[in-house]
Amino acid sequence: MTSRAILEHELADIGARADAAIDLAEAALVLAALDRPEAGLHPYRQHLAAIADSMRLAAILPGLTASGQTGLKARCRVLADVMTGEYAYRGDRVSYDDLRNADLMRVIERRQGLPVALAILYIHAARSQGWVIEGVNFPGHFVIRLYHDGCAAILDPFEGGAVLEIGDLRQRLKSVIGDKAELQPSHYAAIGNRDILLRLVNNIKVRLIQDGDLARAAEMVARMLLVAPAQAPLWRESGLIQSRLGNLLAARAAFLRFLEISDNENQRHQVARLLQELTQRLQ
Structure with missing residues (x-):
């Protein structure tokens, strides 16, 4: 064990x-x-x-x-x-x-x-x-x-x-x-090997989201981030799922990490706006 x-x-x-x-x-x-x-x-x-x-x-x-x-x-x-x-x-x-x-x-x-x-x-x-x-x-x-x-x-x-x-x-x-x-x-x-692992776990995540099991889907994204911590889109996805679950601190941390490593300007603007809304909800 x-x-x-x-x-x-x-x-x-x-x-x-x-x-x-x-x-x-x-x-x-x-x-x-x-x-x-x-x-x-x-x-x-x-x-x-x-x-x-x-x-x-x-x-x-x-x-x-x-x-x-x-x-x-x-x-x-x-x-x-x-x-x-x-x-x-x-x-x-x-x-x-x-x-x-x-x-x-x-x-x-x-x-x-x-x-x-x-x-x-x-x-x-x-x-x-x-x-x-x-x-x-x-x-x-x-x-x-x-x-x-x-x-x-x-x-x-x-x-x-x-x-x-x-x-x-x-x-x-x-x-x-x-x-x-x-x-x-x-x-x-x-x-590559890392992306094969991500594709494997993504199959589970997608089906869990389709079934409405966001809590388990969040676990799958967390596993994907352990394997690929530099994948900015995964941090964004983690933030979105955690936000929907009401886990605002976890969502905030994920969004902040996304902003640190992402070079996608459109998504950066979107996440910055979401982060501002989260901050207001946390006050």
Whole structure:
């Protein structure tokens, strides 16, 4: 069992690290453990180690060291075989909006989750072998990109690690944005470790707001701020939610921090006005 204070300290330590130094799966486990500190992280860390062991055993198969597309296809196949075949991870189509789908501890227990949660496990598996892999901030549906010998493939963990071709991505984009949408370089942009964690927790936060649970949503924003304390928009969001909850001192502190670090002039003017109103209410 780990206390919430220790877990929050670990997240603050993660928040102070350079993006490349963040252990993505470990950080996601710590975030999840805040809801169940009594459960302990040991069995989940063991599972991550087991995935790495399975990848290491699979990596002796022929073809992985081949050059170009041949080697890349072999790595894609091994990744899908381990994650979908051996460990039976899959996307949750039946209860997509279930909050457990963005909680890595629950995802490991249930072997299903949201695209971003499954992607974290796929990234962990690939990086355990020193493979180069990253998240891709594709609109509406998180995917990953695996590199090998100058070649790259985009994979969908929600679909069992399926390789996505240009036509697949174009069709998905149109289904999200509209028939007139066309692929742009921004749709292929890589997303860093910290932003992957934020996207994971944001899924929970959005659903809590939709359900009217602002108190829990405020907790999610607080977790996001531990991981990304320099993200000015999160301080603004924290202030807005705390203000709606009637936590005026907390809202004031969040707005003041936003004004210290934000360079968005329009939002700075808005927050300054809100801060003035808060100050008057506190008098």
